[in-house]
Amino acid sequence: MVQLLEVRELYLHYADRLGNVHAVDGVSFALEGRGQALGIVGESGSGKTSLALAIMRMLPDNVARFEGEVFLEGRESAHLPEAALRQEIRWRKIALVPQGAMNSFNPVLRVGEQVIEPLLVSGQADRRSARRRAEELLALVGLPGEVYDRFPHELSGGMKQRAMIASALIMSPALAILDEPTSALDVSVQAQITNLLKRLKQELRLSILFITHDIAVASDVCDCLAVMYAGELVEWGSAEQVLTTPAHPYTQKLLASVPRLRGPERPAFIPGAPPDLxxxxxGCRFHPRCAQATRRCQHEPPPIFQPRPGQRVRCWLPAAGANGYVACA
Ligand SMILES: Nc1ncnc2c1ncn2[C@@H]1O[C@H](COP(=O)(O)OP(=O)(O)OP(=O)(O)O)[C@@H](O)[C@H]1O
Ligand code: SF4
Ligand SMILES: [Mg+2]
Structure with missing residues (x-):
C-alpha cells in the first residue's frame, strides 16, 4: 500500500553566527492511511516546527543543510521545483496551520476574505463560489456563517483557531499539519478543538500531523505518536504502545510529567535542560539527562530497536539484553 506521507532521513540545519543548529537530524517516519493522526511530541526547541517546515519545504534564508526525501502518496516532493510544489502539493495535498497562526490573521481584512485567499490566488474559484465553499467550511468547523464578514479581533481565540483550520482545508488537502494548535487556548477550548479534529478525521478522512509539547493532548487525538528529542525521533509507535509501554527513558519522563487527577503521584519534572543544538x-543526545545512561551512551549513538511490532526506540537499553527486543533493519 502507498503511504500517505513518508519522510526519509530528513535534515534541516540552520546557520547562525555561533554555528549550525541541527534542528532536524535524520528524521524518518510514515503516516499510513487517510483519517489517521500522528502526534509529534517533544519539549520546546526539540525541532518540531522545523520538521513541519522541512516537510512543507517552507525554509528560512539561513538554511545550512536541507536533505532527505518526503513522499506524498508516493510522489517525492522535497526535490520538486518550487513552482510544481506550489501548484500541485502545498495547500492542495498538504496544508499547514503554523504555530501561533491564530494571531497572524491580518487585522484589517475580514476573516472570510483571508479564508478564501488561496482559492482566489490559485484561480480555482471565483469570489462567489469561494465564499460558498468558505461558508461550508466555517459551518464544518463549528462557526456561524456570519464569521465570514467579521474582523479577526471580533473572534475569541478558539474561534480564530477554528477559522485557521477552515482556511487550511479550503483546497481539500489529504493531510493537515497542525503546529501547536491548542497551546494558547484554555483547557475547555482545547477540548473543543481536539473534538473538532477527531470529527474531521472521521468526516473528511483528513489525516493529521499533530505537533505539540503536550503528550496528554496528543493522546486524545492521535492514533500514533512519535517522540522528538534534540532533532531526532527517539521513539514511535501506536499511541497505545507509546503511552502504555514506553521504551525510551525520555518518553517515560514525559509521561511521568503529566499531572494526574487520581492517585497520589505528583508530576515528575525532567531533570536538566534540552541541549544546545x-x-x-x-553518543545518545539524551545521556546528560538520563538516569540510566552508561559509558557507552556517552560515546556511541544508539541504534533503533523494535521492542514490539510497530514500536521503535532509539536507545541502548534494549541491547543490554532486555525482553527479546529486535534490532531494526
Ligand atoms: N531560522 C532559524 N535560525 C536559527 N535557529 C533556528 C531557526 N529556527 C529555529 N531555530 C532553532 O532550531 C531549534 C528547533 O527549533 P523549533 O522551533 O523547530 O523547535 P520546536 O520544537 O518547534 O520548539 P517550540 O516547542 O518552542 O515551538 C531551536 O534551537 C531553535 O532556536
Ligand atoms: S541510550 Fe542510554 S542515555 Fe540514551 S536514553 Fe538510552 S539509556 Fe538513556
Ligand atoms: Mg514550534
Whole structure:
C-alpha cells in the first residue's frame, strides 16, 4: 500500500553566527492511511516546527543543510521545483496551520476574505463560489456563517483557531499539519478543538500531523505518536504502545510529567535542560539527562530497536539484553 506521507532521513540545519543548529537530524517516519493522526511530541526547541517546515519545504534564508526525501502518496516532493510544489502539493495535498497562526490573521481584512485567499490566488474559484465553499467550511468547523464578514479581533481565540483550520482545508488537502494548535487556548477550548479534529478525521478522512509539547493532548487525538528529542525521533509507535509501554527513558519522563487527577503521584519534572543544538551531545543526545545512561551512551549513538511490532526506540537499553527486543533493519 502507498503511504500517505513518508519522510526519509530528513535534515534541516540552520546557520547562525555561533554555528549550525541541527534542528532536524535524520528524521524518518510514515503516516499510513487517510483519517489517521500522528502526534509529534517533544519539549520546546526539540525541532518540531522545523520538521513541519522541512516537510512543507517552507525554509528560512539561513538554511545550512536541507536533505532527505518526503513522499506524498508516493510522489517525492522535497526535490520538486518550487513552482510544481506550489501548484500541485502545498495547500492542495498538504496544508499547514503554523504555530501561533491564530494571531497572524491580518487585522484589517475580514476573516472570510483571508479564508478564501488561496482559492482566489490559485484561480480555482471565483469570489462567489469561494465564499460558498468558505461558508461550508466555517459551518464544518463549528462557526456561524456570519464569521465570514467579521474582523479577526471580533473572534475569541478558539474561534480564530477554528477559522485557521477552515482556511487550511479550503483546497481539500489529504493531510493537515497542525503546529501547536491548542497551546494558547484554555483547557475547555482545547477540548473543543481536539473534538473538532477527531470529527474531521472521521468526516473528511483528513489525516493529521499533530505537533505539540503536550503528550496528554496528543493522546486524545492521535492514533500514533512519535517522540522528538534534540532533532531526532527517539521513539514511535501506536499511541497505545507509546503511552502504555514506553521504551525510551525520555518518553517515560514525559509521561511521568503529566499531572494526574487520581492517585497520589505528583508530576515528575525532567531533570536538566534540552541541549544546545549547535553542539548536540555525542553518543545518545539524551545521556546528560538520563538516569540510566552508561559509558557507552556517552560515546556511541544508539541504534533503533523494535521492542514490539510497530514500536521503535532509539536507545541502548534494549541491547543490554532486555525482553527479546529486535534490532531494526
Ligand atoms: N531560522 C532559524 N535560525 C536559527 N535557529 C533556528 C531557526 N529556527 C529555529 N531555530 C532553532 O532550531 C531549534 C528547533 O527549533 P523549533 O522551533 O523547530 O523547535 P520546536 O520544537 O518547534 O520548539 P517550540 O516547542 O518552542 O515551538 C531551536 O534551537 C531553535 O532556536
Ligand atoms: S541510550 Fe542510554 S542515555 Fe540514551 S536514553 Fe538510552 S539509556 Fe538513556
Ligand atoms: Mg514550534
Amino acid at each position: 549547535r553542539q548536540p551531545p555525542p
